[in-house]
Amino acid sequence: MFGHHTSIHRKLSYVVLATAAFALLITGAAMAFYDMRTFQQTLVDDLTAQADILGLAAEPALEFQDPESAQDYLRLLEAKPNVVGAAIYAANGSLFASFAAHAGASFPELPDLDGYRIDGGEIGLFKRIATHHEILGTVYIKARYGIVERLRGYVGIIGAVMVLSLVTAALVSLRFQQRITRPILAITSAARHVVETRDFASRAEKTTDDEIGVLVDAFNGMLTEIDGRTRTLESEIAERKRAEEALREGDNRLRALNTELEERVTARTAQLEAANKDLESFSYSVSHDLRAPIRAIRGFSSLLIEDHGAALDAEARRKIGVVSAEATRMGSLIDDLLAFSRLGRRAIEPSELDMQQLAQTTYERLCQADNTRVDFRLGSLPRATGDRGLFEQVWVNLLSNAIKFSSKKESPVIEVGGISQEHEHVYFVRDNGAGFDAKYRDRLFGVFQRLHSDSDFSGTGVGLALVHRIVTRHGGRVWADGELGRGATFHFTVPKESPDGRV
Amino acid sequence: MNPAPPDRPQRSLVRRAVWLVMLAAVACATTGGAQTNAARASERSVKAAYLYKFAEYVDWPDVSLLPAGQPFTIGVLGAAALADDLARMTEDRTLDDRVITVRRVTPSETFDDLDVLFIADGERGNLRALLSPVKGRPILTVTESEGALADGSIINFTVSGERVRFEVSLDAAQASRLKLSSRLLAVAASVLQSQ
Numbered sequence: 001m002f003g004h005h006t007s008i009h010r011k012l013s014y015v016v017l018a019t020a021a022f023a024l025l026i027t028g029a030a031m032a033f034y035d036m037r038t039f040q041q042t043l044v045d046d047l048t049a050q051a052d053i054l055g056l057a058a059e060p061a062l063e064f065q066d067p068e069s070a071q072d073y074l075r076l077l078e079a080k081p082n083v084v085g086a087a088i089y090a091a092n093g094s095l096f097a098s099f100a101a102h103a104g105a106s107f108p109e110l111p112d113l114d115g116y117r118i119d120g121g122e123i124g125l126f127k128r129i130a131t132h133h134e135i136l137g138t139v140y141i142k143a144r145y146g147i148v149e150r151l152r153g154y155v156g157i158i159g160a161v162m163v164l165s166l167v168t169a170a171l172v173s174l175r176f177q178q179r180i181t182r183p184i185l186a187i188t189s190a191a192r193h194v195v196e197t198r199d200f201a202s203r204a205e206k207t208t209d210d211e212i213g214v215l216v217d218a219f220n221g222m223l224t225e226i227d228g229r230t231r232t233l234e235s236e237i238a239e240r241k242r243a244e245e246a247l248r249e250g251d252n253r254l255r256a257l258n259t260e261l262e263e264r265v266t267a268r269t270a271q272l273e274a275a276n277k278d279l280e281s282f283s284y285s286v287s288h289d290l291r292a293p294i295r296a297i298r299g300f301s302s303l304l305i306e307d308h309g310a311a312l313d314a315e316a317r318r319k320i321g322v323v324s325a326e327a328t329r330m331g332s333l334i335d336d337l338l339a340f341s342r343l344g345r346r347a348i349e350p351s352e353l354d355m356q357q358l359a360q361t362t363y364e365r366l367c368q369a370d371n372t373r374v375d376f377r378l379g380s381l382p383r384a385t386g387d388r389g390l391f392e393q394v395w396v397n398l399l400s401n402a403i404k405f406s407s408k409k410e411s412p413v414i415e416v417g418g419i420s421q422e423h424e425h426v427y428f429v430r431d432n433g434a435g436f437d438a439k440y441r442d443r444l445f446g447v448f449q450r451l452h453s454d455s456d457f458s459g460t461g462v463g464l465a466l467v468h469r470i471v472t473r474h475g476g477r478v479w480a481d482g483e484l485g486r487g488a489t490f491h492f493t494v495p496k497e498s499p500d501g502r503v
Numbered sequence: 504m505n506p507a508p509p510d511r512p513q514r515s516l517v518r519r520a521v522w523l524v525m526l527a528a529v530a531c532a533t534t535g536g537a538q539t540n541a542a543r544a545s546e547r548s549v550k551a552a553y554l555y556k557f558a559e560y561v562d563w564p565d566v567s568l569l570p571a572g573q574p575f576t577i578g579v580l581g582a583a584a585l586a587d588d589l590a591r592m593t594e595d596r597t598l599d600d601r602v603i604t605v606r607r608v609t610p611s612e613t614f615d616d617l618d619v620l621f622i623a624d625g626e627r628g629n630l631r632a633l634l635s636p637v638k639g640r641p642i643l644t645v646t647e648s649e650g651a652l653a654d655g656s657i658i659n660f661t662v663s664g665e666r667v668r669f670e671v672s673l674d675a676a677q678a679s680r681l682k683l684s685s686r687l688l689a690v691a692a693s694v695l696q697s698q
Binding site for chain 1: 556559667669687
């Protein structure tokens with residue numbers, strides 16, 4: 001019924017006015033209803049009485065057949081403004097005398113039984129005229145049944161009374177309401193003051209001892225309570241703030257320390273990288289520069305054999321052959337070193353690799369170079385993503401190792417297989433060759449680390465280091481299992497997700 | 504409408520009108536006699552009814568002194584048919600708990616027991632002689648002769664057109680100590696009063 005923001009003053013006015021209006025409306029309606037009923041009853045009674053009088057007066061006229069005198073009596077009804085017409089019927093039902101207040105009034109052709117009938121805005125009433133022993137005739141009176149006009153008038157009066165009453169009620173309620181609303185408004189303004197200024201020390205003034213007085217007391221009590229709590233809370237908050245500040249200070253110090261540390265790490269890394277690069281360029285240039293004298297040594301030793309072989313004895317020729325072989329070995333060593341150091345500089349170019357085909361072709365190429373007959377068992381290998389050239393080197397190194405170390409067996413067997421796991425592909429190369437002592441397994445993948453003497457198995461000691469470097473650059477792992485004289489198994493993995501390709 | 508020859512309709516209208524007039528005349532002539540008989544009978548019965556009804560509007564003196572069971576007596580002089588009608592009408596009627604009796608009387612009687620005396624038009628010549636002994640006695644005298652009020656009658660029937668009316672002499676009524684209701688006087692054709 002009321003908006004949420006309607007003031008209490010207005011709400012009270014609404015209540016008072018609505019109550020008054022409803023009460024008046026109901027009273028008015030009841031009165032109107034009662035009056036309408038009474039009005040009809042009164043009208044009927046009045047008309048009946050008039051009909052009785054008329055009948056009595058008209059008795060002799062009927063008895064002595066004197067319509068004129070009956071007419072005279074009827075004409076008396078002119079004094080009644082609500083009578084439209086009247087008539088007297090003889091005992092045989094014929095119209096004896098009639099009176100019409102206005103021209104054009106009609107009368108029923110035949111008299112009806114005693115009673116009244118309301119038809120439109122008119123009421124017609126029949127009344128028998130009878131002496132104690134005979135019926136003389138019937139009186140008929142037709143009158144205006146002005147109930148609608150009366151009702152309209154009533155509604156008008158009720159409306160006027162309502163307007164007057166409501167105005168009066170509004171004025172009276174205005175006066176009395178202030179007694180109720182003023183203390184409430186005082187509390188409201190006090191509350192607003194508290195909310196706006198946060199001045200919990202202020203108090204509402206108590207002017208009455210009724211419920212509103214109780215409200216004022218409760219309000220003031222609450223203010224006291226809030227005041228106390230606010231103080232406690234404020235001191236707590238201040239304390240917490242202090243603690244937070246201290247924490248923040250510590251945090252800041254920690255962060256500064258962290259930053260410093262990170263800076264230091266970055267600087268160190270840069271230094272390290274620079275040193276590494278220097279080292280690589282150094283080893284590259286050294287290797288490169290070493291090749292020229294080696295080539296010269298090899299060239300001149302072969303020239304020595306060709307040009308002066310006949311002049312030399314067998315011992316000299318053997319020694320020159322040793323010099324040439326060692327120079328060749330030195331050359332290949334330098335090549336490997338160059339390849340290894342180049343690996344650090346080259347970027348990985350990943351592509352889809354058919355590892356099975358790669359292993360197969362690599363093995364076939366190695367067999368052509370070497371003429372060994374090996375039982376080569378190639379399982380199905382999952383495809384992987386990686387640098388084709390680098391993985392070719394991986395297979396070359398692993399397979400050549402396997403061939404090399406199983407070459408002294410009567411029936412060498414090399415097994416290659418692979419399996420796809422959740423995040424990576426795992427490949428292995430197994431041989432039944434010389435194997436290695438498990439306690440040296442960690443040294444297998446270092447540069448120039450050799451577990452066998454060069455007289456047993458030739459090699460530069462760079463191959464597995466290269467494999468290790470390539471696989472780790474692809475984000476994979478390398479490891480080996482083996483036992484002395486019982487063969488070795490080399491595993492490496494390639495992740496399914498392509499790594500960023502950096503060491 | 505088809506245009507008719509100009510002469511013929513008018514001639515036929517005239518002829519029809521003549522026929523109608525003749526027919527009406529014959530009808531009047533034939534019904535006139537019958538109506539006279541019927542009217543005479545009706546006039547008689549109306550008068551009979553009035554005779555009896557007059558009593559309701561008239562107060563007789565000393566009614567309370569009458570012995571119990573005394574009938575209300577209406578005397579009829581010289582109108583046998585009317586007396587019969589009246590007797591038939593009042594057969595089982597009473598007036599103030601008094602039985603109504605109708606009696607034909609002769610001029611030689613004293614009319615002592617009568618309450619109402621009706622003198623037919625046949626006695627027109629003797630009216631004065633007949634009424635004078637009744638004068639001053641509480642007997643309602645009713646006549647049907649022109650000028651009868653002058654002869655001392657209290658109520659006299661007149662006939663205007665087909666309506667039976669009556670005239671009243673208040674003087675005569677007063678002389679007889681009869682009180683005539685004003686309601687009766689209201690319907691009278693005329694009321695004779697000397698003062």
